[in-house]
Amino acid sequence: VHFPIQGGLFDRVLGRPAGAVRAVDGIDLSVGRGEIVALVGESGSGKTTVGRVITKLAQPTGGKMLFEGRDMTSVQRASALRPYRHRVQMIFQDAYQALNPRHTIFDIVAEPLRSLRLVDNRKQLADRVSEALASAGLNPPGDFFARFPHELSGGQRQRVVIAGALAVKPELIVADEPVSMLDVSIRAQILQVLVDLRHKHNMALLFITHDLPLAWLIADRIAVLYLGKLVEIGSADEITFQPRHPYTVALLNATPQMGGDAGRAEVPALQGEVPSAARVPKGCRFHPRCPLAFDRCRQEEPPPIEVGPKHLAACWLAN
Numbered sequence: 001v002h003f004p005i006q007g008g009l010f011d012r013v014l015g016r017p018a019g020a021v022r023a024v025d026g027i028d029l030s031v032g033r034g035e036i037v038a039l040v041g042e043s044g045s046g047k048t049t050v051g052r053v054i055t056k057l058a059q060p061t062g063g064k065m066l067f068e069g070r071d072m073t074s075v076q077r078a079s080a081l082r083p084y085r086h087r088v089q090m091i092f093q094d095a096y097q098a099l100n101p102r103h104t105i106f107d108i109v110a111e112p113l114r115s116l117r118l119v120d121n122r123k124q125l126a127d128r129v130s131e132a133l134a135s136a137g138l139n140p141p142g143d144f145f146a147r148f149p150h151e152l153s154g155g156q157r158q159r160v161v162i163a164g165a166l167a168v169k170p171e172l173i174v175a176d177e178p179v180s181m182l183d184v185s186i187r188a189q190i191l192q193v194l195v196d197l198r199h200k201h202n203m204a205l206l207f208i209t210h211d212l213p214l215a216w217l218i219a220d221r222i223a224v225l226y227l228g229k230l231v232e233i234g235s236a237d238e239i240t241f242q243p244r245h246p247y248t249v250a251l252l253n254a255t256p257q258m259g260g261d262a263g264r265a266e267v268p269a270l271q272g273e274v275p276s277a278a279r280v281p282k283g284c285r286f287h288p289r290c291p292l293a294f295d296r297c298r299q300e301e302p303p304p305i306e307v308g309p310k311h312l313a314a315c316w317l318a319n
């Protein structure tokens with residue numbers, strides 16, 4: 001998927017008189033076959049909006065979204081969208097909400113296969129459901145067919161959500177905070193399922209998270225989003241060990257697992273929250289929270305600057 005947004009992506013914000021704000025603006029992101037890209041940002045950064053646009057749950061008002069070279073931005077008709085929905089699946093963070101409590105696990109995993117008309121008979125349907133449950137680590141699959149979501153643990157429910165996405169054999173999965181509601185002890189197992197899928201099926205994964213250390217563990221590349229803009233993108237190692245944007249540095253310094261502030265630039269911990277997307281600051285949008293801000297930052301927005309091979313940072317100090 002190539003996602004070059006020159007204009008804006010607008011998202012509805014309840015309670016705002018204007019009804020909509022520019023939630024994501026001018027980002028350029030691509031995910032290759034067999035690649036894991038992590039999209040990292042605090043709450044309010046617009047990362048979920050990007051996932052919703054890619055999976056056609058939200059419609060952008062500008063820019064383009066290319067899937068294997070084809071512009072999917074304006075495709076709206078259900079019949080034209082069916083092949084795309086087959087190839088691109090989304091995993092949500094809340095397995096409690098994602099699973100219909102009145103449906104059996106078999107029916108939940110079978111539903112996309114039925115609605116996308118991907119099987120011809122019951123035997124094929126049962127085989128595909130079994131295969132998906134096994135790939136998500138629910139074994140033996142037959143033991144889960146007749147059970148209901150409330151009979152499963154939180155980790156098992158999230159595996160069912162993953163199985164539902166896998167059943168259609170997608171080429172891209174967008175996983176929005178897929179482990180954030182699970183116990184720490186289960187997280188590693190679920191992440192391993194996602195990493196294995198990439199190896200087994202050469203699948204692309206866009207992993208949306210607020211957790212930079214987790215992004216480093218799972219991803220090949222990391223894109224850091226701040227108030228709807230990509231502020232830094234590069235390999236997972238470069239972003240983690242040689243970050244060039246003060247926001248990325250501050251996120252890492254705030255993370256004890258990543259060694260605190262050892263060896264990094266002097267950037268104090270982040271103060272305050274991401275401002276509202278309805279009131280994006282002039283100039284560099286990070287400047288009200290940036291301890292390194294100077295006059296130019298308050299006036300001019302920095303463009304993405306190449307700071308290494310395939311490593312971009314949008315900061316006047318990155319030069």
Ligand code: SF4
Pocket residue numbers: 245246247284285286287290291292293294297302314315316317
């Ligand atoms: Fe901070 Fe200025 Fe760089 Fe923005 S451009 S991150 S305000 S130093």
